Amino acid sequence: xKRLENLFRWTKNKPELFSFLWIDPTExxxxxxxxxxxxAGIAGFKIICNHFYPSDKRLITALQHIASRNxxxxxxxxxxxxxxxxxxxxxxxxxxxxxxxxxxxxxxAHISWPWTDELIALVGKYxxxxxxxxxxxxxxxDLTPGTPEIYRKEVLFRLLKxxxxxxxNIIFGSDCRTEQYDYRWAERWIRKDTxxxxxxxxxxxxxxxxxxxxxxxxxxx
Numbered sequence: 001x002k003r004l005e006n007l008f009r010w011t012k013n014k015p016e017l018f019s020f021l022w023i024d025p026t027e028x029x030x031x032x033x034x035x036x037x038x039x040a041g042i043a044g045f046k047i048i049c050n051h052f053y054p055s056d057k058r059l060i061t062a063l064q065h066i067a068s069r070n071x072x073x074x075x076x077x078x079x080x081x082x083x084x085x086x087x088x089x090x091x092x093x094x095x096x097x098x099x100x101x102x103x104x105x106x107x108x109a110h111i112s113w114p115w116t117d118e119l120i121a122l123v124g125k126y127x128x129x130x131x132x133x134x135x136x137x138x139x140x141x142d143l144t145p146g147t148p149e150i151y152r153k154e155v156l157f158r159l160l161k162x163x164x165x166x167x168x169n170i171i172f173g174s175d176c177r178t179e180q181y182d183y184r185w186a187e188r189w190i191r192k193d194t195x196x197x198x199x200x201x202x203x204x205x206x207x208x209x210x211x212x213x214x215x216x217x218x219x220x221x
Contacts, residue, residue: 004037010178018043018219020074025062026052034065043219044072049089050082055097067104072218077108078115078146092119098139099125099132106139107171107218110146116155120162127164140218141166143210144173145189156196167206171214 004021011017021037023030023045037045045066052059054075066073075095080087092112098104112119119141126132126139147155160166172193174186190211197207 001036004040004042007042008040020044020046022046022048023062025059026056030058030062031065034062034069038069038071042071044074046074046076048076048080048082049094050080050084050086051089053089054095060097060101063098063101063104063106067101070103070221072105072107072221074107074109074142076110077119078110078112091115092122096122096125099129099137100135101137102135104135104137105218105221106137107142108139109142109144109173109175111141111143111155111159113146113151113155116147116151116158120159120164123162123164123166123169138169138218138221140169140171140214142171142173143193144175146175149192152192153196153199156193157200160197160200160202167202167209168214168217170210171218172211 007019007021011019019042021033021042021044023033023037025047027033034045047059049056049059063073075090077090077092077095078087080090090112092108092115095106095108098106108119123139123141126137131137132139141159143156145152159170172190174189176182176185194207197210202210
């Protein structure tokens, strides 16, 4: 309750900020947390699988509940710098069971670094899985840095030239702290990624989708 109040203290009367609450689906009162957050006007939820797999039944049922409330979920994916032995929970293929959740909108952050090729393989399955299509499950990829700069161009090239129509499913992210937001860091990545997108041959419309419109599609369905 206090975390929720603090979150809305940051975002109240700021239409450019969207409130996402970090939740742990293994907590016994998780459904009460979800309902309280939705009633308060939460935009979405953030989940880090740091001691459970995405296939955990507690997570699956919590996600079903969130999907029924038409709210999106942003997941950490890839290597996890938390000081614990926890990265194994965040490999892209571990998220495959989420395709079965009707109406779920979810995003995997950090391009799942270092398992970026595995993420692209997961995307391929997503686009060719009748279950995901019939359930209207929507999967997005968050480009929040995780990739070292030396790999960035190669990873984005592979992602966007994989043959899958991903320009409507990719979201730009910066991963800065709220209290000490480093806008120069965000600007730097915007410039770098824009140069890469131009080099790949994306149109201005496609680039705008990645930087702006796709997020609202993730947010609102």
